[in-house]
Amino acid sequence: MSHVLQVFQTVLAFASVVLLCVFLKYRGIIKAEHSPLFAQLLIQVALPVVIFSKLATQPIASRQLLLVVSMIVAVVVCLGVSWGAGRVLRLDRGKTGALMMASSFGSSTLIGYPLIQYAFPHNPEALVDAILISELGVGLPTFTLCVWVAMCFGEGAAAEAGRRRKILLDYFRSPIFIALAAGLLISPLHLDPGIYYLAPFFQAADMVAASITLLSCLILAIELDLRSMRHMWLVVVISAAIQMGLHPLVAGLQTDFYHFTPLQREILVLEAAMPSAILGVVFATRYRCAAQWNAALVFGNILIGLIAVPLAFWLLSR
16 A cells, blocks of 8 residues: 555645646746747757657667557557547537547656656566656657647648648657657667766756656646636546546557566556646647647646546556
8 A cells, every 4th residue: 555655645746846836827936928938948958858868778679669559559549539529529629639638648757657666666677668668658659649639730720731731841840850760760779878978968868857847837837727627627537537547448458469467567557547748738838729728638637647546556556
């Protein structure tokens, strides 16, 4: 039970940072006009640096790629189901995109890493699997499909074919995609971040990575309107059910097919059970895809995750 309590504490700490940022907004320390700047810093600087540094130093075994495939399949299924839910609820284009982003991409890094460390202490194999699932199984879809959803469902995206081609070209020219491609190309070289001439770069990358949580929480706080959540509780519940219910279920159903070990199954399901990724709010803000709605859905997922994530961990531990 102590591990379950530690998992709860991790999720609670994450929610506390968001509430601190909300307090800063109501005190006027951060303002609405700061949001585009924070989003640009994340998308143009912090995320590309972290993506490249993580992928460039992670040698990937072919067997471990099946964990990544399983997570990507679960993400795609959740995207389809959440799109269908948006149509059934008769949501407009932007809100449908916000629902898709909040229901399909989890916070595997901000919450997932501490959770895996608590659940499997002194087990380096577990952490390596978690990193691969997070950086490739969750990170790749987040930095590709999530950005694509934000672009396509964002304000003014329902335009002519030329506009859609421009969206695609803009993505392939973006720092995120360039960092993603460069990291995957360099990964086979097995760079050692401890080498004296590489160490300063990777240490700087770790410093930049430390800013992602705070910058993301600041953006979420700016876009979040707590009063609006009482009018959209049904959509919040649907989003949480897809992200923290259907997502780990689909991931878990694939474990027998790929003959994963019990350890790999537990890590995969736990990583899939994370609440919504705050980066969805960053992309929604950048591409004007119902950012306030997205923020409310993400914060609702985090609150529900206070119970859902420890429950998933407890069920697995039994």
